[in-house]
Ligand SMILES: Nc1ncnc2c1ncn2[C@@H]1O[C@H](COP(=O)(O)OP(=O)(O)O)[C@@H](O)[C@H]1O
């Protein structure tokens with residue numbers, strides 16, 4: 001279970017203080033898929049960053065099982081993310097100087113496994129997303145949809161329990177986006193993985209078991 005309790009996020013820019021999140025509480029069960037809807041600028045990415053331990057709240061807490069994500073320091077959060085978290089971004093965020101295979105192998109190597117073990121796992125994941133024939137391609141030699149499939153392989157390669165996706169189809173055309181979404185849902189459905197999906201697309205959101213909406217820094221249930 002991932003539990004967020006009364007999250008506030010305030011940022012200061014010069015003499016201006018912006019309250020982005022104003023007391024958000026949320027519980028996500030193992031195996032659950034949840035969509036977070038909201039207008040551009042409503043705080044969706046900020047919330048996802050807090051839930052995934054990429055950033056810390058101004059107040060409130062995030063807990064996963066027995067681990068206090070929001071209290072941990074950056075090193076402890078990085079270790080936790082390496083074991084428990086996969087992240088898919090709108091803009092793919094692949095490393096341009098690494099091949100598809102090496103992009104996917106990297107998180108496994110960072111987790112301490114040998115290079116050959118990491119490559120074997122990366123190959124397996126790239127086959128799952130249908131890119132077994134693109135191993136030596138660099139990101140710029142791949143289409144947007146292919147790059148996002150590499151990013152999905154990378155997100156799943158450490159077998160995380162929490163899969164975060166921030167507008168994963170936002171940079172893709174309709175049918176390519178549908179294929180990428182299909183992959184995300186099928187790969188999280190296989191085990192007890194939770195999918196936390198941020199989108200402004202209601203049709204994509206409603207493919208999740210639960211939909212919430214963020215508005216003016218607060219969360220409301222949609223379904
Ligand atoms: N580090 C930051 N400093 C200042 N303002 C920020 C920062 N991060 C986000 N914001 C502001 O907070 C609001 C929410 O941002 P974001 O979470 O990216 O929204 P969304 O993902 O829903 O489009 C926006 O108005 C944005 O400009």
Ligand SMILES: [Mg+2]
Nearest residue numbers: 044045046166
């Ligand atoms: Mg965003």
